[in-house]
Amino acid sequence: MTFLRARGVVKSYGHTPALRGVSVDVDEGEIVAVTGPSGCGKSTLLHCLAGILRPDAGEIRYRDQRVDALPEATRSRLRRTEFGVLFQFGQLVAELTAAENVALPLLFAGTGRREARVAALTWLDRLGVADLADTRPGEMSGGQQQRCAVARALVTEPRVLFADEPTGALDSLTGEQVLIQLVRLAREQRTTVVLVTHDVQVAGYATREVTMRDGGIDPTGLGLATSVRYP
Numbered sequence: 685m686t687f688l689r690a691r692g693v694v695k696s697y698g699h700t701p702a703l704r705g706v707s708v709d710v711d712e713g714e715i716v717a718v719t720g721p722s723g724c725g726k727s728t729l730l731h732c733l734a735g736i737l738r739p740d741a742g743e744i745r746y747r748d749q750r751v752d753a754l755p756e757a758t759r760s761r762l763r764r765t766e767f768g769v770l771f772q773f774g775q776l777v778a779e780l781t782a783a784e785n786v787a788l789p790l791l792f793a794g795t796g797r798r799e800a801r802v803a804a805l806t807w808l809d810r811l812g813v814a815d816l817a818d819t820r821p822g823e824m825s826g827g828q829q830q831r832c833a834v835a836r837a838l839v840t841e842p843r844v845l846f847a848d849e850p851t852g853a854l855d856s857l858t859g860e861q862v863l864i865q866l867v868r869l870a871r872e873q874r875t876t877v878v879l880v881t882h883d884v885q886v887a888g889y890a891t892r893e894v895t896m897r898d899g900g901i902d903p904t905g906l907g908l909a910t911s912v913r914y915p
C-alpha cells in the first residue's frame with residue numbers, strides 16, 4: 685500500500701489554475717523536497733496533501749484513507765494526530781511561552797497538562813533551546829522561534845511532517861542549522877517529511893527531490909539540488 689499519494693490533483697483559485705493534474709507518491713520515511721519556481725503550485729500541493737485544501741479533482745490517499753473525501757472534522761483530526769505542519773513563520777502564539785506553545789498541540793489532543801509540559805521541555809531540549817522554555821516569542825531571535833516551531837510540529841510525533849519553506853525567513857546559516865536538526869530528528873523518529881522549498885541548499889537535505897513547473901511535475905526531473913547529502 686502506498687503511504688501517501690496524489691493522483692491527478694487539480695486545484696484552482698477562482699480562475700487561477702494552481703495544480704493541473706499532479707500525481708506523486710511518497711514512501712514512508714522519505715524526506716521529499718518539492719522544488720520549483722515561485723507560483724508553480726508547491727504550497728498548494730502541500731496543502732492538498734496535508735488535507736488543508738480540498739482538490740477540485742483527483743485524489744489524495746494517506747495509507748488506507750481518501751483524505752480528499754473525508755469530512756473536515758476527520759481531516760482536522762488527522763492533522764492533529766498523524767500529521768504535523770510547519771510554515772515559514774513559526775506562527776507561535778505571542779502571549780505564550782516557548783514551553784506553552786510547544787505543549788499546545790498535545791493539549792488539543794487531550795494530553796494532560798503535566799505530561800504535555802514534560803514533552804514540551806523534552807522537545808525544546810532536542811532542538812537545543814531548553815533554556816528558552818519560559819521565554820515568549822517576542823524576546824527570541826528568528827532562529828530560536830523557528831526551533832520552537834519545529835519542536836511544536838514534532839511534539840505529537842507525527843507520521844508525516846508537512847513543511848512549507850520552513851527556513852525561508854531565516855538567514856542561510858541559521859536556516860541550514862535548523863534544517864539539519866529537523867532532518868536528523870525526523871530520521872530518528874522515522875517521520876516522513878514533505879518539504880516545500882525554492883532553496884538549493886535546503887533541497888540538498890532531502891532524500892528525493894520532486895520538481896514542479898507551472899502547476900505540474902517537471903517531467904525532466906532536473907532539480908535544483910546538485911547533491912543529495914543524505915542518500
Ligand code: ADP
Nearest residue numbers: 697700701702721722723724725726727728729
Ligand atoms: P508556490 O508555492 O510554488 O509559490 P502556490 O501554490 O503558492 O505556488 O501558488 C500557485 C498559483 O496559485 C500561483 O499562481 C498563485 O498566485 C496562486 N494562488 C495561491 N494561493 C492563492 C490564493 N489563496 N488565492 C488566489 N490565488 C492563489
Ligand code: ADP
Nearest residue numbers: 697700722723725726727728772848849852880
Ligand atoms: P508560499 O508560496 O510560500 O505559500 P506565497 O507568498 O505564494 O507564499 O503565499 C502566501 C499566502 O498568500 C498563501 O496563503 C497563499 O495561499 C496566498 N496567495 C498566494 N498567491 C495569491 C494570490 N495570487 N492571490 C491571493 N492569495 C495568494
